[in-house]
Amino acid sequence: MPRNSKSQNYHLSNAFSSQLIVRSWVMSTGFRKNNPFKSLITYTLFFGIFAIAVALHSAWTYYDISLPLSSPSSNVSSYHETSEFREFPEHATKWTAVISNGKIIASPVLVEDAIYVVVGRTSGEGRIQAMSSWDGSILWDHSLSGVSDFSPVVAEDVIFISLRSGLLVALDRHNGKELWSFQAESFINGPPIVEDGVIYLAAVKIYALDAVTGEVRWTRKAPKDVSSHLALSQGVLAFVGFDGVLRLFDADKGKPKFEYPIWFPFSDQLLASKSLLIVTGGGANIHAIDIRSVDIPYERAMRSVWERLWLWGMAPSPTVPRGYLWHNGTLQGVEAKAFVADGNFVYVGIEDAKLSDSSGQIVALDLSDGQVRWRTFLDSFPISAHLVGQEGLLVATSAGQLHFLSKSSGFQSHHVELGLKLVAPPGLGHNQLVVADNSGTIRSLK
Structure with missing residues (x-):
C-alpha cells in the first residue's frame, strides 16, 4: 500500500523536532545521571540545611532563648556581717567557752547577737550549736544525722547546713527547729550559696532550690562530677570538675555557658570578684578568667587544629584562649589559695612546703594584670x-597567729599569738573575732 504522505511528513518533522533531539542527547550522554546543575542544587541545599543547623545550635548555645522560670518565693541572700568589723581586735579575751565532746572543723559564723558552730567528726557527734555573742552561753543545740565539714550559711531567719551524706538541712536560726531538708544524690562539695531567694548546691549534679520552701527549681548533671566549691557572681555559677575543666553555668536556669581547661592542680576554693574568677592551686599558680565568657560553637575544635598547625610550623601563634585574663606562676611555694579581693587587689596565701609547721606568705596581686604589688613572709x-575597715587586712595562720597588715602596702602593724592551733579560719562580725581549735574551745576577742 502506498504510504500516506501526511503521515510520512508528520514522522519526518517529529524526527527533527527539538524535543526528540534533546531526548536523544540525554539518553546518549546520561545527562540525567550526571547533571552538574542538579548536583549543584543538591550540594547547595545540603550546605544550606547544615548552615541553618549550625546557626540554630550557635544561637541556642550563645543566647538564652528558653522560657523563663517562675520567680523564687523570696529574695533572701547569704548574710555577711564582716563589713561591720571596723577596726582590729585587741588581744584581750572577751570570753572563752568549751563545747563538751565537740570537735570543731569549720569556722564559726557570727550573725548579729549569735554565733553558730558545727561540731563533731563522727555521725554520732554531729550537731550545730547557737551561742550568745555576748558571753558564749548556749542558746540552742540541734543534733544532726551526720557530719558537716563546712560552716553553716545564714540567710535572714534560716540557717543551712550541708552534711557529708548529701543532706541539706534548713533550720530556724532563732530556735534550731528544722524547717525542711533535701537529699542530694551524693556528697555536697562546699557550703551552699544563697542568692536572691535561691540556694545552690554542688554534688554529682548542680542543684538550685527555693531557699524558703526547698522546692527544686532546676538540676543539671555536672560532667565528670564536681571537685571544687561553687562560686557565684553576676548570675554565673562556676566550678571545676574532676577532669580539671572549669565550667560556667547560668544561675537562673542551669544552662552551660563556658568550659576552660585548668592545666595545674587546683585548690577546692574558687574566688569570684565581679567579672573575675580566680583559680589557684599547686605550684602556687594563680589564674584569672572572665566569668562572663560564653563558648562559641566549634571554636575549640578549630583552635585545636590551629594549635597543631602551629606546632608543625604551618600557622602563626594562636591567640590567647577565650576567657583568659592573666596568669601568675612566678610565686614560690607548693600551693596558693585566694582569700579575698577588693577593688584593686586579690590577696593570696602561699604555703611554702607540705609540712605541718611550714612557713608561708601573703601576697597582693593587681586584679588588672596579676602582678605582685607586695609580699609579706609569715x-x-x-x-x-x-x-577590716578601709585599710586593714587581718591574716590568720595555722599556728594560731593573727597578723594585722596594711592592705595597700603589706606593712605589719602588730600580731597576736593566740596560744592555740587553728583548724579553721576565725569568724568575724559584730565588732568581735571568734577563734576555735579542734578540741572544742572557742575564744572571743574584743
Missing part, C-alpha cells in the same frame, strides 16, 4: 584573710 602558712 612564720606559718595563712589559712584566711579578712578585710
Whole structure:
C-alpha cells in the first residue's frame, strides 16, 4: 500500500523536532545521571540545611532563648556581717567557752547577737550549736544525722547546713527547729550559696532550690562530677570538675555557658570578684578568667587544629584562649589559695612546703594584670584573710597567729599569738573575732 504522505511528513518533522533531539542527547550522554546543575542544587541545599543547623545550635548555645522560670518565693541572700568589723581586735579575751565532746572543723559564723558552730567528726557527734555573742552561753543545740565539714550559711531567719551524706538541712536560726531538708544524690562539695531567694548546691549534679520552701527549681548533671566549691557572681555559677575543666553555668536556669581547661592542680576554693574568677592551686599558680565568657560553637575544635598547625610550623601563634585574663606562676611555694579581693587587689596565701609547721606568705596581686604589688613572709602558712575597715587586712595562720597588715602596702602593724592551733579560719562580725581549735574551745576577742 502506498504510504500516506501526511503521515510520512508528520514522522519526518517529529524526527527533527527539538524535543526528540534533546531526548536523544540525554539518553546518549546520561545527562540525567550526571547533571552538574542538579548536583549543584543538591550540594547547595545540603550546605544550606547544615548552615541553618549550625546557626540554630550557635544561637541556642550563645543566647538564652528558653522560657523563663517562675520567680523564687523570696529574695533572701547569704548574710555577711564582716563589713561591720571596723577596726582590729585587741588581744584581750572577751570570753572563752568549751563545747563538751565537740570537735570543731569549720569556722564559726557570727550573725548579729549569735554565733553558730558545727561540731563533731563522727555521725554520732554531729550537731550545730547557737551561742550568745555576748558571753558564749548556749542558746540552742540541734543534733544532726551526720557530719558537716563546712560552716553553716545564714540567710535572714534560716540557717543551712550541708552534711557529708548529701543532706541539706534548713533550720530556724532563732530556735534550731528544722524547717525542711533535701537529699542530694551524693556528697555536697562546699557550703551552699544563697542568692536572691535561691540556694545552690554542688554534688554529682548542680542543684538550685527555693531557699524558703526547698522546692527544686532546676538540676543539671555536672560532667565528670564536681571537685571544687561553687562560686557565684553576676548570675554565673562556676566550678571545676574532676577532669580539671572549669565550667560556667547560668544561675537562673542551669544552662552551660563556658568550659576552660585548668592545666595545674587546683585548690577546692574558687574566688569570684565581679567579672573575675580566680583559680589557684599547686605550684602556687594563680589564674584569672572572665566569668562572663560564653563558648562559641566549634571554636575549640578549630583552635585545636590551629594549635597543631602551629606546632608543625604551618600557622602563626594562636591567640590567647577565650576567657583568659592573666596568669601568675612566678610565686614560690607548693600551693596558693585566694582569700579575698577588693577593688584593686586579690590577696593570696602561699604555703611554702607540705609540712605541718611550714612557713608561708601573703601576697597582693593587681586584679588588672596579676602582678605582685607586695609580699609579706609569715612564720606559718595563712589559712584566711579578712578585710577590716578601709585599710586593714587581718591574716590568720595555722599556728594560731593573727597578723594585722596594711592592705595597700603589706606593712605589719602588730600580731597576736593566740596560744592555740587553728583548724579553721576565725569568724568575724559584730565588732568581735571568734577563734576555735579542734578540741572544742572557742575564744572571743574584743
